[in-house]
Amino acid sequence: MRDPIRSIVIVGGGTAGWMAATFLARRLAHLRLSITVVESSAIGTIGVGEATVPAVRDFFAAIDLGEADVLRETEATIKYGIRFAGWKEPGHDFFHPFGLYGVAAHGVPFHHYWLKLRANGDATPLGAYCLATQLAERGLFLPPVDRPANELGVFNFAVHFDASKFAALLRRLALANGVQHVDARIDAVARDGEDGRVTTVTLDDGRAIAGDLWIDCSGFRSLLLGEALHVPFVDWRRWLPCDRAVAIPCTAAQVHRPFTTATATRAGWRWHIPLRHRVGNGHVYCSDFIDDAAAEDELLAALEGEPLAAPNRIRFTAGHRARFWEKNVVGLGLASGFLEPLESTSITLIQSGLERLIPLFPACDIDPRLAATYNRQSVLEFERIRDFLMLHYSGNQRVGEPFWDHVRAIKPTEGLQGKLDAWRAAGEFVRREWDTFQDASWLSMYAGFDDLPARYAVRADEVPVADLRDSLMRMRAAIDGTLRHAEPHEDFLTRVHAGR
Ligand code: FAD
Numbered sequence: 001m002r003d004p005i006r007s008i009v010i011v012g013g014g015t016a017g018w019m020a021a022t023f024l025a026r027r028l029a030h031l032r033l034s035i036t037v038v039e040s041s042a043i044g045t046i047g048v049g050e051a052t053v054p055a056v057r058d059f060f061a062a063i064d065l066g067e068a069d070v071l072r073e074t075e076a077t078i079k080y081g082i083r084f085a086g087w088k089e090p091g092h093d094f095f096h097p098f099g100l101y102g103v104a105a106h107g108v109p110f111h112h113y114w115l116k117l118r119a120n121g122d123a124t125p126l127g128a129y130c131l132a133t134q135l136a137e138r139g140l141f142l143p144p145v146d147r148p149a150n151e152l153g154v155f156n157f158a159v160h161f162d163a164s165k166f167a168a169l170l171r172r173l174a175l176a177n178g179v180q181h182v183d184a185r186i187d188a189v190a191r192d193g194e195d196g197r198v199t200t201v202t203l204d205d206g207r208a209i210a211g212d213l214w215i216d217c218s219g220f221r222s223l224l225l226g227e228a229l230h231v232p233f234v235d236w237r238r239w240l241p242c243d244r245a246v247a248i249p250c251t252a253a254q255v256h257r258p259f260t261t262a263t264a265t266r267a268g269w270r271w272h273i274p275l276r277h278r279v280g281n282g283h284v285y286c287s288d289f290i291d292d293a294a295a296e297d298e299l300l301a302a303l304e305g306e307p308l309a310a311p312n313r314i315r316f317t318a319g320h321r322a323r324f325w326e327k328n329v330v331g332l333g334l335a336s337g338f339l340e341p342l343e344s345t346s347i348t349l350i351q352s353g354l355e356r357l358i359p360l361f362p363a364c365d366i367d368p369r370l371a372a373t374y375n376r377q378s379v380l381e382f383e384r385i386r387d388f389l390m391l392h393y394s395g396n397q398r399v400g401e402p403f404w405d406h407v408r409a410i411k412p413t414e415g416l417q418g419k420l421d422a423w424r425a426a427g428e429f430v431r432r433e434w435d436t437f438q439d440a441s442w443l444s445m446y447a448g449f450d451d452l453p454a455r456y457a458v459r460a461d462e463v464p465v466a467d468l469r470d471s472l473m474r475m476r477a478a479i480d481g482t483l484r485h486a487e488p489h490e491d492f493l494t495r496v497h498a499g500r
Contacts, residue, residue: 004363005212005361005362005364006034006212007033007034007035007211007213008024008033008215009036009038009201009210009211010035010038011038011039011214011215011216011217011218011223012038012216012219012223013038013039013045013171013183013217014046014167015045015049015170015347015350016217016219016332016333016350017037017039017215017217017333018037018167018170018171018174019332019347019350019351019354020217020354021037021174022063022065022174022177023062024215025178026063026064027062028358028361029177034180036180036181036211037174037179037182038182038184038201038203038209039181040183040185040186042185045164045219046220047164047312048280048282048314048341049163049341049346049347050273050280051260051271051273051344052158052159052344052347052348053098053345053347053348054098054156054157054158055158055348055352056348057158059351063173068496070159070166071159072496072499074159074162075161075162075277075278076159076161076162076275077159077256077258077276078158078159078160078492078493079098079157079159079160079258079260080097080132080133080135080259081095081096081099081132081136081259081260082259082261082262082343082344083259083260084264084448085261085263085264086264086265087264087392087395087396087448087449088395088397088398089396089397090264090398094127094447094448094449095133095136096448097127097130097136097440097444098155098156098157099130099132099133099154099155099440100440101444102114102130102151102152102472103151103152103475105471106462107459108460109457110151111126111427111443111447112456113456113463113468113471113472114126114129114472115427115453115460116463117468118452119456124476125447128479129152129475129476130440130479131482131483134483135155135258135483136257136259138483139257139489140486140488140489141258141486141488141489142482142486142487143157144156152475152482153482158344160260160273160275161275162277162278184204184205185204186201186202186204186218186223187203187204188201188202189201189202189223189227189228191229195327196229196327197327197328197366198224198228198327198329199211213330214328214330215329215331215332216329216331216332216335217331217335218335219335220334220338222321222331222335223335224329224335225323225336226321231321231322231326233317233319233321233322234321234337235318236317236318236320236386237317237318238410239318239386239390239410239413240339240340240393241286241288241318241406242268242284242285242286242340243315243316243317244284244285244286244292244295244313244315244316245283245284245314246292246312246313247280247281247312247314248303248307248308249279249307249308249309250305250306250308251279251306252274252275252276252277252279252305253304255489255490256274256489256490256493257274260272260273260344262342263302264396264398266401267285267286267289267295267402267403268285268286268289268290269283270283270284270298270302271283271341276497278305278308279303279304282341283296283298284340284341284342286403286406288406289402290403299311316340317338318340318386319338320338320378321335321337323371323375324337324353325375325378327366328366330353330374332350332354333350334346336378337349337382339382339385343385343389343437345436349381352381356377357374360373380432381434383413383415384415384432384436384437385437386413387413387415387419388436388437388445390410390416391416391420392445393408394407394408394412394416395448397449419442423442423451423453424451424453424454426453426454427452427453427455427456427457429443
């Protein structure tokens with residue numbers, strides 16, 4: 001048996017590195033570990049990653065970060081979901097909300113009743129039964145309640161924040177919790193001659209830093225997992241072919257939308273992320289179908305304000321390291337894998353990677369079964385998100401556009417096909433372990449693409465059409481009633497930023 005784990009070295013000071021530092025310093029405080037972040041300000045961070053999912057609120061709570069402080073210090077706005085424009089076809093759009101639709105009855109999920117009314121000529125969109133969608137569409141803010149009376153009250157929000165301000169906030173918190181910070185470039189990584197674990201890194205100023213457990217947050221370079229330990233990369237380009245992005249921030253609009261917008265383009269899609277002080281814009285595209293200059297021009301032409309910085313050009317490959325935990329190195333963030341930011345999943349993957357690590361945290365010897373468990377769970381989580389992202393492309397009807405024809409023709413993975421079969425045949429959801437996106441999210445996509453099942457559940461026929469009409473009308477009225485308690489998103493932001 002080796003000595004207990006006494007020191008953790010986190011390589012990288014981007015969002016992943018500082019999230020890891022604050023979280024581990026808090027959760028493992030009782031172990032009195034030495035935690036060091038080594039980063040190179042000369043190399044810098046990727047500088048994108050501004051949209052989140054509601055789970056980020058749990059992260060704030062886990063590290064005792066006040067939500068109002070985050071909103072104020074990171075120039076944040078509220079996000080109730082994502083508006084997808086042009087994905088089915090030009091001119092069409094739909095919303096993926098952070099909330100549920102309607103109220104289930106007699107054990108039958110709400111969407112079957114909605115489908116039944118549709119079959120009887122009622123064209124009310126699904127979003128009319130979702131509070132988060134309505135808040136987004138009307139530019140309102142309302143905090144979720146703890147114990148809602150029924151599903152109509154179940155919704156949540158995420159935030160759009162300035163990633164560098166968020167990293168700075170985390171850094172302050174980490175340092176206050178005893179984390180040490182070294183700003184230097186790592187030039188060499190040394191491994192144990194016997195078992196191959198990482199022992200020390202050598203810095204450009206000649207210093208050496210030793211550690212028992214290493215967290216690789218070095219970004220796409222994957223300094224430890226990839227370069228030092230040679231863990232291969234599992235390439236998912238055949239399923240998610242977009243491989244480049246260009247990002248250009250621009251001046252902020254007067255009114256901030258409480259949602260992200262993802263707009264389909266000729267060979268990919270554009271993001272619009274409203275922050276208080278600027279708008280984050282980017283174009284994610286597939287280099288087989290458009291060149292860099294044309295992709296940049298398309299983004300510049302769509303900006304709703306004045307550019308604030310030179311274009312940030314980024315290359316990536318969808319996929320992940322074959323193992324997220326290898327020997328005494330755990331990879332987080334871009335060092336461990338990447339899926340395009342269509343559903344803003346990278347930051348939440350950093351968070352879940354950290355949460356998964358705590359129950360498996362090695363006391364002394366690194367039992368290979370810990371890493372095997374961690375790796376199995378991490379791969380499943382990535383695969384589930386991959387399948388959900390593929391669904392965003394497969395449902396398009398942009399026939400005759402080469403990129404969209406290509407992505408529509410990509411054969412679904414077995415997992416996605418299983419989900420599609422159950423949905424199309426019976427309006428059923430197949431639930432899988434480690435699915436980040438639950439039924440309502442899948443439903444928003446299916447309905448958004450008008451990919452509706454062959455039939456609604458037979459049990460929905462227990463309720464006569466006239467009763468159903470009344471009941472669904474009452475649900476819409478209940479949502480309207482709740483919305484009367486909401487305030488304009490803009491007023492909320494002004495209030496929070498003024499510290500009220
Ligand atoms: P980085 O920010 O790249 O940090 C790497 C760190 O390693 C830096 O501190 C660097 O200095 C350090 N480093 C590297 N080499 C060395 C060395 N030799 N010595 C010392 N230090 C070193 N995520 C979301 O959740 N939402 C989004 O909306 C979103 N949008 C994105 C858009 C694009 C186009 C891309 C590519 C990513 C997006 N992401 C998004 C992902 C998000 O940007 C990352 O998950 C997040 O920023 C974490 O990055 P990181 O910390 O892993 O890497």
